[in-house]
Amino acid sequence: MKRYFIQLIAILISLAVSFFFSHAEMFLLPLSTLIVMQTPNGLVVRRGLEYFLIMVLLLIFYTWLSGSMAMMNYRLYDIGLGTLIGIATNLFVFPVKTDVEFRKSLIVVLRSYSLQFSQMLESFFSDKKSNNLFEIQFLPNWIFANGLSLMNDKGHRHFVVMVERIAEILCSTHYILQQLDPNEDTPKKMQDSIMLYQKKIITIFEGLIQVLSLKKLSEGVDDASDAIIAVHEIFRSITPDGPPVPLSKEYVLLAAFIENLTDLRYVLIRLGQALRGAGA
């Protein structure tokens, strides 16, 4: 919404400028303003100038096709002015702070992952198959855009890769839980320890969200190590002599499920360490 408002302001400015200073077609100046404003966060100047160059090349090509150089200078002048207005508006009218947007995006996805993870486990153990289709949210594309200065930092890149990994773990867990029968003996035996693990993981998620929201971290965030060890122990106690031969489908699915739980904890701990390292 805010983005559209800024674009509206830019269009109004360019229409006014076009009225007084344009010598070519009336639409060219506002159009070039609008085009150069379609940039991802953090790449306002770079992408804006790239779009400007493309427009100039198109203009040269059009002039060459039409064979008339008469309006070329005026059109070039309009495109240049439009570009200037577009980039300046993006930079100075309610400017987007890339790092703030980055943090906001992380908070949104981490919240959705936390909710999805708890819902997934609760509906599995309550044996209520949800009719809703599984929907996963990924980080916005602009974070991955080429040339984003934020991503020159190795720490930021690592953080983004880890967050994407959570989405993958949730997708995988969703599929596994669809295949597993919650009424079988083994999942039932593991229910308590997994639900305890889930509670601890949710507090880690909440801790991360608190830190990213620049709030003070509340006391008592457990690293869930005891909980994951308990899950592993129960799984091992089911087959004390090692994996069954031949391997049953249920055993492999359970092993995959526990791997996912282990990976999820590992990723969250790494994210916490990264935030602590960055002094966020």
Place this chain on the structure above:
Amino acid sequence: MINALFHWMMKRNFKKLVRLQQLYFSIYLNKDYADQDFFYERKLHYLKARFVKEMNFSRFVCKKMRNNAIFNDLNDLFCVVISTGSLRYRVKDHATFEIFSVEMNELSTILAHIDKMNELKTQEKLHAIMKRFDDLYETTLQVVSNEPLKFIIFIDELKAAIHLFQKIASEI
């Protein structure tokens, strides 16, 4: 009209999943993943995000359709394909993947044309490759790898993915 549009979209999404699976294979086969992880993760992100975006759009169309089995299968396939990618951060020794290199290359080639190939022949070829995966696990990986269970999970997920690829390819 809606039927044709729906099938066209499902085909596009199916192709995206084929590309996603191939990308995971290429990560396993290229040794530079550890140094260039963000380069690969960016590619993965765009593929996954585009798939989810198009599936969300297809959902609107899907509501008008009575039978949305393909839609659900594609959603499942998306999750399974993603599961097959988890080996890249689970297994520390990347060299272990070389044991599967021939099989992964062959799978990648077959998947590229799976919707155009003779169903029976493809089935036979895929079955033979998956059998070779099992054999490699029994003869080599069980001994060489420190984490054999992770490979069992991978092979199992790969089998589920191949099954769904075949199923959807025969329907679209």
